[in-house]
Amino acid sequence: MNDRLWGQNTCKSGQEDLPTERSSSTTTDPMVARTASVLEGLTSSDPATRLSALRQVKNQVIGSKAKKVAYVQAGAVPKILELLSSQDDPELVVQSAAALGSLAYGTPVGVEDVLQKGGLVGLVNVLSSSNARVVESAIRALKLVYLQPAPVPTQPILSPPVLPCIISLLGSSTPEVADAAAVVVTRCCRTPEEQLVLTQAGAVEGLVSLLLSTRQSSQAAALEGLAQLVQANPSACQQVLGRPHVLDRLLTLLKERVLSTRLLAATCLTHLCSRAAAGGSSVSSRPVSEGGLTAAASGQQVEQVHSCCDDDEDSVEEAGAGPSSHQLAQLEDARRCTLTVLLRLLADPGLCEQVPPVLAKLIEDSEELQKAALDADAVRLLAALLNSPSTSNTLREGVLRGLGSLCMNRDEGRKQLIDSKVLKHIVRGLQDDCERVRAAGALCIMALTRSVKTLRSTLLETDVAELLCKLIADDSVDVQVNAAAALCNLVLEFSSVKEAVLRHGALQSLAGLTGSMVPTLRLHSCWALRNLAYKSDTTIRRALMKELPWSTMRALLNDSDEGVQEQAICTLRNLCMDSPDHITAAFEWATHDLLAALEEKLDPSRGVSSAISLHALFTVVNILTGSEAHKEAVMCSNLPALLLHHLRTPSDARLPAVWCTINLTWADSSPGVAGRVRKLRELGVEEQLRALQQDPSLDVRERVKTALEQFR
DSSP: OOOOOOOSSSOOOOOOOOOOOOOOOOOOOOGGGGGGHHHHHHHHOOHHHHHHHHHHHHHHHTTTTHHHHHHHHHHHHHHHHHHHSSSSSSSHHHHHHHHHHHHHHHHOOHHHHHHHHHHHHHHHHHGGGGHHHHHHHHHHHHHHHSSSSSSOOHHHHHTTHHHHHHHHHHHHHHHHHHHHHHHHHHHHOSHHHHHHHHTTTTTTHHHHHHTSSSSSHHHHHHHHHHHHHHOHHHHHHHHHSSSSTTTHHHHHHHSSSHHHHHHHHHHHHHHHHHHHTTOOOOOOOOOOOOOOOOOOSTOOOOOOOSSSOOOOOOOOSSOOOOOHHHHHHHHHHHHHHHHHHHHHHHHHHTTTTTTHHHHHHHHTTTHHHHHHHHHHHHHHHHHHHSSSSSOHHHHHHHHHHHHHHHHSSOHHHHHHHHHOHHHHHHOOOOOOOOHHHHHHHHHHHHTTTTTHHHHHHSSSSHHHHHHHHTTTSOOHHHHHHHHHHHHHHTTTTTTTTHHHHTTTTHHHHHHHHOSSSSSHHHHHHHHHHHHHHTTTOOOHHHHHHHSSSSHHHHHTOOOSSSHHHHHHHHHHHHHTTOOOHHHHHHHHHHOOOOOHHHHHHHOOGGGGOOOOOHHHHHEEEEEEEESHHHHHHHTSSSSSHHHHHHHSSSSSTTHHHHHHHHHHHSSSOOOTTHHHHHHHHHTTHHHHHHHGGGGGOOHHHHHHHHHHHHHH
16 A cells, blocks of 8 residues: 555645545544544544544545545544644654544535634644644645645744744645745735735745746645735835846746736736836826915916816835836736737636736836727627626626726726726726725716816706715725716716705715825825815805815825825915805804914925915915905915015925915005005015016016016
8 A cells, every 4th residue: 555645736725635545443444434433533542543543534534525524524623633743653644644634625614614623833843843744744734735725823823933934844855845835925915015015025036946946736826925025015026036037037937827826927917017107107097176366466367277187196105116117118018918819718607707807017107008908899898798698706806907907097098988888887986885896886986077068067966976975984994996087077066966965965075084094094184175165156166175074184284195285285385265255254263373374284394285375376376366455464464474485495486486476465455555565675575576587487477577577
């Protein structure tokens, strides 16, 4: 009889890699032996009887869920764990580990009992054995434990004494051991914290070595691990890209005959390309912005240019050297190859659930790839999946995210989506029981509402507004963030459903979200209030100021997130426009603190960003289009001195600073104009204006000419 435990074939999905052995101590077929009598053998004083009983347990339960349940319920796990701790009989430990792995694999009751009785810790403990067969049996049993749909605790594996051992097994000369270690590493890489621990422990190096091996099973195991490890992990991506031949191997595996291997290679390349592109220019996936300003006096109002899409995404700066120019060129080629592969894999019934989220990630920051995907009919392919009779949560989420990425920046994508008749599925997604599907549905709506054409149309019915208003109170932060981003666009002045949004309580909900502990929610809620304030009537403005107390606005102006500060100052800027009555309402709302808040944002000693200072200056411009009282209030503050500072600053701030001067000195019948001119001249404003007559900006030179005429 061949007494070797392990066969040569590696574990396939849904199979146990534990071969059947027949015991030499009994003539009874172990598959029909009574459970009780077999378990009795586990406690025998005779080592041979215990070993025989272990083999019977292992052989009987392989492939039989009923047998596994029977043995678990009969108390087999504690008895086997006791044998696992045997110090003087390696063969007993080998068979014990194999039996535990088999009992745990494929049955919830089995894995639950193994975990509850300490089986995970027991298997981890024997990894330190000096016996190679014991280590092999333990790591392969751990592989079976971790191949469960339900999460298995990772702490025993990631603890300092154990993890180096697991990482070292990735380099084992025994393929089955290395592959099993890769599976364990993959299953212990579910969170950013786990990613960090594994990356610091050297998991990337071990998995890359497996990837570069010639064994297909090892390549597949390494791909799965790397796909998990490099996801949103700059350090791991940098390590992978630092190894020669990795990109070549991944590109080769994109053409592998096994489709699941192609998908894993595409997933790895997607994450690597995304991180490499993060430091460069990217396409916007932000809400639509609206910000109008009035800038002159005596009826001469100038509306500043406002963007329909903010495209000033913050770049991400990573530590360490980035990819070389050669690698960047390779990665660009890899992205195009990956897109082609993913679009083909969409047609495979076995992989269609896994492909859409990878596709969404690949194209989200590349307008070039979005166009290529649209040209390749990606919207129709994804829509067909959504239109199928039965869809899983995973499929619906992936398809909706894919559609959202395709439509985020291109009107042709939005048109294709609308023509594909899936809007009803997107609306249903907003009401789905699965929070991930709701978040993806809200992302799609946000992508659609980034088009002015869509906003002006009646395509988005009022029930969409009602659903989004409900979703900003969702239990899921991801759902809230995407819903709030969509509402940012739906409250714009030209939106066909703006009234419906307000009718369903969006203003109150958005004002409440400004106090969220989540920075992105504060950002989007402030952004929506900014858009809502733009060119709104008195009723909406007063309602906004009622729901958003000045104390809250003050807190937002000093938020730890600079993006929130910027949206807050833009909200203030839009509230202080259009008429003296609106400006007076803003002064009353701020209880005499409005100008002090603006002084803080214009004070150079406070280190305020240039973007926020610019918005603060334009807010002053708007205030100075108001009444004589508003202008005198500005003159009595420290703002004139701060205006002089910004007139001297070589930045975009010079233009609004000149506008402030124009509005303060506008030659009308106001009795205070002469006094203001005199004070500004004494301050040195006129002299500085003369110095700006040769400014490189034509707009500044033209406005300076107007301002100097006011001083005559």
